[in-house]
Amino acid sequence: MQDVARRAGVTKQTVSNVVTGRVAVRPETEARVRAAIDELGYTPNLVARSLATGSTRTVGLFVPTVTTAFYAHVVEEAEDALGRQGYHLLLCTTRRDGGRARQHLAGLTSRSVDGLLIAGDQDLPGRLPLPAGARFPVVLCAWETELPGRFPVVTIDYELGGHLAGRHLRELGHERVAVLAGPAHGRRVAGLRRAFADDGLTVPDSAVHLVPASAGLAGGIAAARAALAADPDTTALFATHDVLAAGALQAARDAGRSVPRDLSVVGYDDDPAGPLSRPALTGVALPTREMARQAIELLLGAVSAPGEPVGTPRPLPPELIVRDSSGPVPRA
Amino acid sequence: MQDVARRAGVTKQTVSNVVTGRVAVRPETEARVRAAIDELGYTPNLVARSLATGSTRTVGLFVPTVTTAFYAHVVEEAEDALGRQGYHLLLCTTRRDGGRARQHLAGLTSRSVDGLLIAGDQDLPGRLPLPAGARFPVVLCAWETELPGRFPVVTIDYELGGHLAGRHLRELGHERVAVLAGPAHGRRVAGLRRAFADDGLTVPDSAVHLVPASAGLAGGIAAARAALAADPDTTALFATHDVLAAGALQAARDAGRSVPRDLSVVGYDDDPAGPLSRPALTGVALPTREMARQAIELLLGAVSAPGEPVGTPRPLPPELIVRDSSGPVPRA
DNA sequence: CTGAAAGCGCTTACAG
DNA sequence: CTGAAAGCGCTTACAG
CATH class of the missing domain: 3.40.50.2300 (Response regulator)
Known part of the structure; x- marks a missing residue:
């Protein structure tokens, strides 16, 4: 900065003024300073500025x-x-x-x-x-x-997402839904339940299968398998995130159940791969x-x-x- | 820092010395300084230090x-x-x-x-x-x-990865392979070709299908479909990254070809989802x-x-x- | 081992 | 509109 000032024939305070634009400087002075900056390839040192300004x-x-x-x-x-x-x-x-x-x-x-x-x-x-x-x-x-x-x-509004999923399933006539739920996804499940409650139906705790955070796709497969075994009359699976839903899709295939004919699967999160799975995944998309x-x-x-x-x-x-x-x- | 120094009854240079550990200070002095640091909840200001040290x-x-x-x-x-x-x-x-x-x-x-x-x-x-x-x-x-x-x-060693994939396919007896290649994946393809060349076989340019970087899974599906249409006798597909391989798996299913019975698919990149696809994906894993x-x-x-x-x-x-x-x- | 001084590269009132 | 001075919070030789 000192070099720039010298070259432009001003003091470094003036250089600072043109760089920050806080104080107006005479056009011709500013031009000289800018020229010097370009010629010298000067870049202001932000750490020094930070120390002075606090930002x-x-x-x-x-x-x-x-x-x-x-x-x-x-x-x-x-x-x-x-x-x-x-x-x-x-x-x-x-x-x-x-x-x-x-x-x-x-x-x-x-x-x-x-x-x-x-x-x-x-x-x-x-x-x-x-x-x-x-x-x-x-x-x-x-x-x-x-x-x-x-x-x-x-x-x-995570609860609303669950409600949208639940209402969708209700509109399709589903009455027995099982839930594959990640930890901390209580609101998503609550939303689904509210949609069923709107029609006087309950989703029992026994239909909610918890999956640990780190379980990944394998966890989704296992949970879906367990859910289908626990209640073979289940016609729909709601997964609180898409990795679990992808697992559910595979578990359904493994169990010989055709999606969506025999079983509906709804995901949550709008993972970019969702639209490309087979069948393409219905799910809640987050902003x-x-x-x-x-x-x-x-x-x-x-x-x-x-x-x-x-x-x-x-x-x-x-x-x-x-x-x-x-x-x-x-x-x- | 000044406050710490005052409280410990030393100058701030001494505080600096105990914080940086560059210069030894008398144990009892150091103890007093550390106590003052704790009491005041002092955290050194890294931006000031940076200005002084340059790091x-x-x-x-x-x-x-x-x-x-x-x-x-x-x-x-x-x-x-x-x-x-x-x-x-x-x-x-x-x-x-x-x-x-x-x-x-x-x-x-x-x-x-x-x-x-x-x-x-x-x-x-x-x-x-x-x-x-x-x-x-x-x-x-x-x-x-x-x-x-x-x-x-x-x-x-990306070329080696391609060679490993090629050798694997050769050991399985494959002679006609098609390649789904992302941009800038020339070395992966070259490695595959070298493995085939080791056995006196050539992978013609017409068997290499380029896919734009942003094409994603859909690009893999399209390229695999094109590859299978161009040469129905192809028995193996080598994809230069796993998203393309996942697309290949789907295209094969859509075309009614069973993997691996009718068609082998080998990926590249070791995407964490690879082992969980159906069938689980064979592929090159990167360190x-x-x-x-x-x-x-x-x-x-x-x-x-x-x-x-x-x-x-x-x-x-x-x-x-x-x-x-x-x-x-x-x-x- | 400890203290007084200068300096890192900026910005910011404050006079002129 | 421009210049001289102080200061941001540290570190670093340099004397004592």
Whole structure:
């Protein structure tokens, strides 16, 4: 910067003024300065600027993992929304490990991020008090279980998604549904139940089969097999995420049941592979990217208006995409 | 820091000494300082330290996307390897867009990252001169096409993977193979051809079907259909990545050909869903995480020993995982 | 082993 | 509109 100033015949304060644009400078002076910048290939040193201004133009993002389509899209959309405003992304995958999250939090704090977005129920805000030095806003997104309440949250109406799936099955005449449920998916199941309750039907606890988070496709296959064995009269399977639904499709095939003729399968999450499975999967599609975009905008808003209270927007509505894996209840 | 010093009755230089451990301090003094740090909840300000030392303990990672299993694993493994040494990760997904990459590069430069890892052929180092201010080491990984040569690269022996697949098919007696090839997968195809050439057979260009990068599963289905239509006597399909192989499996089913009885299918990439497809996919497994780990270690080595030349390690060998989608050539 | 001083590269009031 | 000065929170030789 000093070099640029010398070359342009001004002081570095003037250079700073043209770079930041905070103070107007005479056009001809500005031209000289810009010329010097180009000739010298000067790039402002953001770490020095950060020390002076207190803003790093960097935000942290916590996700449990990046290996699922859902979180991969959250990451990409967050990065895009950030980039549009000149921010960069410090990525932290927590792997649902509290110790790891704590370490990352300390790292982000000492690096003075301007804000932090925590995506996915991670049980962090409850257990994880922010370090003393943490003076940045925090926003939560993709939150499904009880809300911590300490932070604004941009999330999806997961219960509505379940309700859409349930109503769809009811409209097709299904009365006996089994559920393959991942952990923390209580709202999705509650929505399905509400749709059945709307018609005076109950989905008993015995029809809900829980699958551990890490079980993956194999877990879906096993759970679907168990569900069909437990109640052979089941005519529909509702999976609380698409990996489980894909497993259900395979288990149905293995059991010699044709989808959707003998059995309907409805998924949840709109995994990009869903439309291409055979049969193409009917399922609940989530406004993932929209959610991530809004969350970043909320966070950046809080960054630039420190004191002001930020309102939590209403949960975003999912949609039901009807494809080929669901059909009318088979006639007994 | 000043507060800590005051509370411990020393100067801040002494506090710095105990925090960095660079200069030994008397045990009792150190104890007083540590106590003050704990009481005040002091966290060192890394941006100030960075300005003073020139090191940010942050590295940039360029990936084309984060929505494929391959790159998701690269990101997670890189983050792990970085975290072990106290580094944080600035993630940039380039989406194979030069303009976007250029912008990110400028951002990383002005943020003074300590190093940059570029994963995946991105045609960047050729077209993208580093900004003048960029004084950090760059390492490439997962590079498959011609190497830029300007930077060390940690990659995989992609040609060997193709050879393993080809030898496997030859051992099963296959003579007519069709190839579904993604762009930039020339080495994988070359390896397959070499295996056939080892036995005096040729894989003609007409048997190689190119699929655009963005075509996904639908592209694989279409290409496989085209391949089977072009040469109905084909007994084996080699796909240069698993999404294409999954498409091939579906196209085979649609065409009424049973895998592996009528047709063998071999994939490449070891997508986690491969073992769970029906039939389970035979394919080439890549040492993705090992590669990412080594790349970060190489990069961090270059960071801490600026002048020294870094050697490019030999490409990592893939492995063939034989599952159920490949079998003996059907008898004519 | 500890303290006083300079400096990292910027920005920000504050005079002129 | 431009220049001189102080300061952001650290580290680093350099004396004592």
